[in-house]
Amino acid sequence: MPHKSMSLVWRKVWIYALLGAIAIAMLIPLVWLISTSLKSPTEDIFQFPPRLLPSQPTLQNFATVWKTHPFGRYLVNSVIVSVLTVVLNLLFCSLAAYPLARLDFKGRDAIFTAIVATIMIPFQIVMIPLYVLAVQLGLRNTYLGLIFPAIASAFGIFLLRQAFQGVPKELEEAARIDGCTELGIWWYVMLPSIRPALVTLAIFVFIGSWSDFLWPLIILDRPEYYTLPLGVATLAGTFSLDWRLIAAGSIISIAPILLFFVIMQRYVVPTEAGSGVKG
Structure with a gap:
């Protein structure tokens, strides 16, 4: 022993x-x-x-970057785009995941399999069709154009579907007995029961949207709509690769991500995932 x-x-x-x-x-x-x-x-x-x-x-490097470039505007743009992307992802992914997890209809499993299979498709393959569609819809150089490709994701639907399947059926049946509609069950019963999964998805979506560089580079040509990744990229040309200033701009760019993660991580606790009962 x-x-x-x-x-x-x-x-x-x-x-x-x-x-x-x-x-x-x-x-x-x-x-x-x-x-x-x-x-x-x-x-x-x-x-x-x-x-x-x-x-x-x-701290002179931070002051120089902030004075010579509109990093305040870049920061506001990134906040608007990231927050709206998170909200729309949680809304649409949960609406799609709920029937795939809790309702019984013909072709449900085939639809879910097809959605999950899209995860294997690289963004570079659909980038050009998305760009053409965004331009045809008049979304170039707009916040909606930045959000357009990320309002829902196959990963988010998969994650929330698995979380919905872990909610006890007794909660759903009790709500139906009380006369709650399917939309009411989704809002009042299901979403509170999977809060840790929602927070987890919010963190992933926020980080992905905040750090996205390729799509904003394609859809934007007006600096007033630049997000922080594009703003940091402009430092390389302006200051002829002064790594001190580029490092300062990078710190400004990643600090909100760290702050967001620190604030949200305490909610990623699976205390309510299986019970649906608030303590």
């Missing part, structure tokens, strides 16, 4: 050591980015051996 206990302890030690090493490896690029953004113009960011901590930390 003591030998078995020691082996379990060492196993945990190795697991935590491995996870710690992976975490450090993942954090190194972020730490280096922050360090570069805080270095003054007199410091050599390519010196060897590299210096992690700036000798003279400064």
